[in-house]
Amino acid sequence: MATAEAGLNELREWRPHLLLVDIDQERAESLDFIGQRIANRRIPTIALTIRGDLKTKLAAFDHGADDIVTVPFAPEELLARVLALTRRTYGDAVPFAPAIKVAGLEIDLLEQRVKAGASEVRLTSLELSLLYLLASNPGQTLARDEILDALWGADYVAESNVVDRHIRNLRKKLRENGRRPRFIGTVPRKGYRFLGRSDRLHESAS
Numbered sequence: 001m002a003t004a005e006a007g008l009n010e011l012r013e014w015r016p017h018l019l020l021v022d023i024d025q026e027r028a029e030s031l032d033f034i035g036q037r038i039a040n041r042r043i044p045t046i047a048l049t050i051r052g053d054l055k056t057k058l059a060a061f062d063h064g065a066d067d068i069v070t071v072p073f074a075p076e077e078l079l080a081r082v083l084a085l086t087r088r089t090y091g092d093a094v095p096f097a098p099a100i101k102v103a104g105l106e107i108d109l110l111e112q113r114v115k116a117g118a119s120e121v122r123l124t125s126l127e128l129s130l131l132y133l134l135a136s137n138p139g140q141t142l143a144r145d146e147i148l149d150a151l152w153g154a155d156y157v158a159e160s161n162v163v164d165r166h167i168r169n170l171r172k173k174l175r176e177n178g179r180r181p182r183f184i185g186t187v188p189r190k191g192y193r194f195l196g197r198s199d200r201l202h203e204s205a206s
Contacts, residue, residue, distance in 0.1 A: 018086060019045040023060055024071075044089045046081060075110060100135045103182060103196045105174075107132050116174065126151065127170050134184060134194040143191040167192060 047065040049056055050072075057068050066089075067081055079098070098109040106115045109132055114121040123131065133150055134142065144163045152162075167184060174183055185195050 017044075017090075018082060019043050020048060021045060021065070022048045023056070023065075024049050024051065044085045046078075046085060079110065097136070100132065102135060102138065102194075105135075105183060107135055121173055123170070123173060127166060127173070130166055131170060131174075131183075134192060138194045138196060141187045141190050141193045147191070163192075 044066050045064065046067045046069055047060040048069055048071055049060070050070070052070045060068050066085055069078055069081055100107045104117045106113075107128065108114070109128070112125065112128060114123050114128060114131065129151055130147070133147065147163050171178075171181065171184055176183060181195065183195055185193050187193055
């Protein structure tokens, strides 16, 4: 969101699992935003700043930030902080593997890359997240509501066919055979499941 006011308006419509707030943009306004989001609803928040001084960090914590990451940072560091905070908040102790490989398909969240054999498949961030969600739960049927909650947030009000539309686009890019899919199967009146067994290539540290 461009401004704190826009961010608060957005939070009235849906609840994300976590917030990343750049406190160097309109610093006072950004800190107030963190404080106001605490007053309205409890959402885990990581503050981003190029300032490494103690005063800036204390101000962010005082306004309700749960963690602070100094810019620039390695993507792996931010991912590790996000995982640690979400586990503390939601009690998710499942090991996280950012790369998954199955039947010649490789999904890498850190690199934001998907490969089918030797060819790279160009996906949007949302499509990649959807594919990863399915592949990390092989053989398990995921209802449309579960997919919505995982990718859009529990409070997001979506069009009735939003999941089906993204699945359709994903299948097209993966060049799936509609009658004999290799990766994504449809479970009538229930949802979707990932076909085959996935291998977790790289688990993050706990």
